[in-house]
Amino acid sequence: MTEIQIIKIIFGILLFLGGTVLIILSYVSGYRYLVQEKRCTAKVSGTIKKYTLGSRGGSSGIHLPVVYYVVDGVEYKRIGPEYKGYVQITKKGFATQNSMNYEEKNQVFYIHRNMNSVIGAAKNPIQELYPLDSQIDVYYDPGNPKLSYVLRYCNNKWVFWLMFLTGAVLWIVDVMIQIFL
Numbered sequence: 001m002t003e004i005q006i007i008k009i010i011f012g013i014l015l016f017l018g019g020t021v022l023i024i025l026s027y028v029s030g031y032r033y034l035v036q037e038k039r040c041t042a043k044v045s046g047t048i049k050k051y052t053l054g055s056r057g058g059s060s061g062i063h064l065p066v067v068y069y070v071v072d073g074v075e076y077k078r079i080g081p082e083y084k085g086y087v088q089i090t091k092k093g094f095a096t097q098n099s100m101n102y103e104e105k106n107q108v109f110y111i112h113r114n115m116n117s118v119i120g121a122a123k124n125p126i127q128e129l130y131p132l133d134s135q136i137d138v139y140y141d142p143g144n145p146k147l148s149y150v151l152r153y154c155n156n157k158w159v160f161w162l163m164f165l166t167g168a169v170l171w172i173v174d175v176m177i178q179i180f181l
Helices: 003-037 123-127 155-180
Strands: 040-049 065-071 074-079 083-094 098-103 108-116 137-141 144-150
Touching: 003 137, 003 144, 003 155, 065 137, 065 144, 074 144, 098 123
Parallel strands: 083 108
Antiparallel strands: 040 065, 040 137, 065 074, 098 108, 137 144
8 A cells, every 4th residue: 555545545534534523413413403493382481590601602791591391290401592693792991881781683692781991890691681580481392392492493504504514525525535536
């Protein structure tokens, strides 16, 4: 075997493994977005008991609610409501009073903050919208209550398709390299 053939085989194995990992991750993290909209037809009231430790949207300070709901005597949990994106607009000034406004447009959460540049502590805006121990609607699949979403469906199908198609392209590139090089 020549060095070129060895490199081609090793590169082919790595491309195949990378594509496989992406396709598996697409099903683990994104497949639910493909089926939620059609299958989650039943509705129950859930209770917000805590917030996620990790923040969403980079430095926006968004910690989503963790909602617990009961179906047929079994308790489930779901993080939500989810958003497609988070946009934070912060204005800092020396003698500015801390204030925050937020709005949702097309499933994107916008945060408008005015912060004091000396003493500026940012709060979680979701906590004001959805306080602890408040009730919120959860939609779930009657056949599989673990499949659910909170308040409204968030169309993040692109997560699945981006990873799945990237993995498939890696497989195609791998086959092309093995055949034509």
